[in-house]
Amino acid sequence: MTSHASGVRTLRLAFFSAVVSLVAAFAAVGSTIPLFNVYRAEDGFTNAGISITVVAYSAATLTTLLFLGRVSNHLGRRPISIASLGLLLLGCLLLLRVHDIGVLIAGRLMMGLGAGLASSSLTSYIVDSAPSRPAWLASVASSQTVMLGLAVGAIASGALVQFGPWPRDLIYLVVICLLLLSMALIAISPETATPTPGAWRSLRPRVGVPARVRRLLPVAAAVLLATWAAGAFYQAFVPALVEDQLHTRSTLILGVVFAAYMGPSALGAPLGGRFTPARAQRLGMIAFLAGMTGIITAIATGTLVLFITATVVAGASQGIAISAATRGLLHGSSLADRAPIFSAIYLLSYSGATIPALIAGQLSNSFSLPQIALGYGGLALVGTLFTVFGAQNPEQIRPRSGSTVELDE
Secondary structure (H helix, E strand, O other), X not given: OHHHHHHHHHHHHHHHHHHHHHHHHHHHHHOOHHHHHHHHHHHOOOHHHHHHHHHHHHHHHHHHHHHHOOHHHHHOHHHHXXXXXXXXXXXXXXXXXXXXXXXXXXXXXXXXHHHHHHHHHHHHHHHHHOXXXXXXXXXHHHHHHHHHHHHHHHHHHHHXXXXXXXXXXXXXXXXXXXXXXXXHHHHOOOOOOOOOOOOOHHHOOEEEEEHHHHHHHHHHHHHHHHHHHHHHHHHXXXXXXXXXXXXXXXXXXXXXXXXXXXXXXXXXXXXXXXXXXXXXXXXXXXXXXXXXXXXXXXXXXXXXXXXXXXXXXHHHHHHHHHHHHHHHHHOOOOHHHHHHHHHHHHHHHHHHHHHHHHHHHHHOOOOOHHHHHXXXXXXXXXXXXXXXXXXXXXXXXXXXXXXXXXXXX
8 A cells, every 4th residue: 555655656756757747848938039139120130030940940840749759758858858948948049049030940940859859758647647538638738838838838938028137048947947946847757658779770760640530530630730730839829919009019918919829728727627528629729719719800990809719719729729720639548659659749849830930931922921921821711610510529539540640751
């Protein structure tokens, strides 16, 4: 009995450490967003240049997921998680010296490498160590801690830039301390994945989902592509929109606006646990489309209050949809399945962030920001329609031969 209680406590430590570390990792990513307008004003960066930094971050994350998404299965969750936090720390150190777009791109690229490792290893660490009750906790914590971290980083950055000393540096110094604390927590936590041979073979690009849930993948892709595209829109273009269309230069308001999209996602996710995955995805995407419609209307009318309100609606509803899609794909998964599943989830997510941002960045020289926002609204409409007519529950799917469906690159 004592041994069992001790095991439960050590797993709780691992769960706590992994959640804190994932928050810290994506707080580092979110910390740059309110500074984009500072870089625009003081260093002459353009909207197209800022969008390239978003693409660089997302491309680095995608590359890491493709090549290193399964390495924590072989080397263990702890060392790969610590490595991911170290890469993010190096990215913060680079961003302490931003005065040209190349340094900003390099810093965001380094953060992308760290975020890619964290997306696979830390999320798998969370699922490995999560308590069995409530049943939705593992999927919500693994999918929505990312959004919570982005929100925390953006608000803290906006406040420190506006009210603190060293406005270009202080947030990065704070995040560096948080990353060091997280590395220490992971170092004292138990390992949940037994190291196995085959680490070099695992570097071959491979993304897999269990065969029994493969029919869920198209709708999950629609959910992830549409919602993460909107998240990239908030990173690349909302800083300029807040200043130019909504007429405020406050970095705190900018941080709050970004957090209003990312933060409610973590609050909306538990609501999705009350419904089946299919129903939650439908409800979440319908509400997400309503939120995006409100955002486009607010941009057209220059109404900040409507913009923030619609942003909260879109953020909360994307949390319902994303966590439901994640819950469906994780249905019945084994420990070895989880890193490849999360690699697939984040591969789709960052594809949604990267491709529309790359296209929109090029179009920003010819089209206005309200017109670009309308294009993202069209993508939300397509994703919602696909989800409404195609969503299924995992229990409805008959298992097939073979354990996984491979998506080889």
